[in-house]
Amino acid sequence: MLELALGILLGGCAVGAGLAMIAGIGPGIGEGNAVAKACEAIGRQPESKGDVTSTMITGCIIAETTGLYGLVIAILLIFVAPKQFVNILMETIGK
Amino acid sequence: MNKKSRFVAVDILLLAGAILPLVACMVLKILTAPPTEGIEITGALIYFTLPTPLQPLPITEAQVNSVAVVIAILFICLYFTHGLTVRPHLKRQVIAEWIVEKCKNMVHTNMGERFMGFAPFIAAIMGLSALSSLLSLLGLFPPTSDMNIVAGWAILVFTLITFYKFKAGPIQYLKSYAEPVPFLAPMNIISEIATPVSMAFRHYGNILSGSIISVLIAAALGGLSNLVLGWLPGILGEFPFLRIGIPAVLSLYFDIFSGLLQAFIFATLTMMYISGGYPAEAVAKRLARREAKKQAKTAKQAEK
Numbered sequence: 001m002l003e004l005a006l007g008i009l010l011g012g013c014a015v016g017a018g019l020a021m022i023a024g025i026g027p028g029i030g031e032g033n034a035v036a037k038a039c040e041a042i043g044r045q046p047e048s049k050g051d052v053t054s055t056m057i058t059g060c061i062i063a064e065t066t067g068l069y070g071l072v073i074a075i076l077l078i079f080v081a082p083k084q085f086v087n088i089l090m091e092t093i094g095k
Numbered sequence: 096m097n098k099k100s101r102f103v104a105v106d107i108l109l110l111a112g113a114i115l116p117l118v119a120c121m122v123l124k125i126l127t128a129p130p131t132e133g134i135e136i137t138g139a140l141i142y143f144t145l146p147t148p149l150q151p152l153p154i155t156e157a158q159v160n161s162v163a164v165v166i167a168i169l170f171i172c173l174y175f176t177h178g179l180t181v182r183p184h185l186k187r188q189v190i191a192e193w194i195v196e197k198c199k200n201m202v203h204t205n206m207g208e209r210f211m212g213f214a215p216f217i218a219a220i221m222g223l224s225a226l227s228s229l230l231s232l233l234g235l236f237p238p239t240s241d242m243n244i245v246a247g248w249a250i251l252v253f254t255l256i257t258f259y260k261f262k263a264g265p266i267q268y269l270k271s272y273a274e275p276v277p278f279l280a281p282m283n284i285i286s287e288i289a290t291p292v293s294m295a296f297r298h299y300g301n302i303l304s305g306s307i308i309s310v311l312i313a314a315a316l317g318g319l320s321n322l323v324l325g326w327l328p329g330i331l332g333e334f335p336f337l338r339i340g341i342p343a344v345l346s347l348y349f350d351i352f353s354g355l356l357q358a359f360i361f362a363t364l365t366m367m368y369i370s371g372g373y374p375a376e377a378v379a380k381r382l383a384r385r386e387a388k389k390q391a392k393t394a395k396q397a398e399k
Contacts, residue, residue: 057360058363061297061360061364064297065293065296065297068293068296068297068301069293069296071300072296072299072300075300075303075304075307079136079138
């Protein structure tokens, strides 16, 4: 029974980490759009390259945040959470 | 002659001061790191724990490394500014002047004339972040991939942001939460707290994910070379040939480019948040009101 519980626990952590990384889709699409538009703008007005690039980078940074939240949660689920969850499980069982 | 040799001696001392802390960190790591088999992903090593009244305080590799980086930066700055003259005759003075000029330019374009005093702070935070991330090239644990270090910087920046928001007076500061409509105040509070959290997570997540991906790829290449070249006899079959060279290309992106970009981003965000949160109009109004009060007072006294 304990083996089953541990298996479900660790498997749940791994699946959760994978699901958390779905958050990477949004920033990918968003940053792609931003860079595409920046390229268009530079093509139209090559002299404004510096301004457009710095603004684009700032925008990309902000857009990246949500993806990074997902990433941090995935990292925590893989490397930190299993140990703590196993400890909680052992405490509840009373071992 | 005597003067020149003394100059060179001071130069050597300063360079040694910049390099020795990092070497000391490497030696410390080699001496204390437990032997591992194969490739492992672990957090920072804990060197020792200090007993404090509240709870034991672990001194980790990340803290020691970041202090070493601070000392190294101090000596690098001393080296670059050693022997400054009005007419530069040393290459390093030209480099130092270039760095200072670039930083001042960046702060001027991003924050405006009002915040020119921030140029040294921004340069310091950028250099600290960049050098901390580049420590992974020496095989040391980069302090920026530890949440605690980056969270400390983020809290420092958050304190500065709040300080500059307070310039318009505490009432104005509280009022700024009720913008544009009062019932959005919880949202404003959440977004205020999210600023340091997102800054810390961004820096830490980028550097840590880079190092984790590098380790995973190195492990995968080891397995692949075992699969492809495993039929070779003796030690040739066991040696991971594919692990030579290929991870270095990735390290070029994950360690150098990503680390420097994150330093730039952290500095840019610091500048944006500080200058963006500064309520210029309200501060101007407050100063004008004070001035008016003072003038009224002096006028009253003159009447008496």
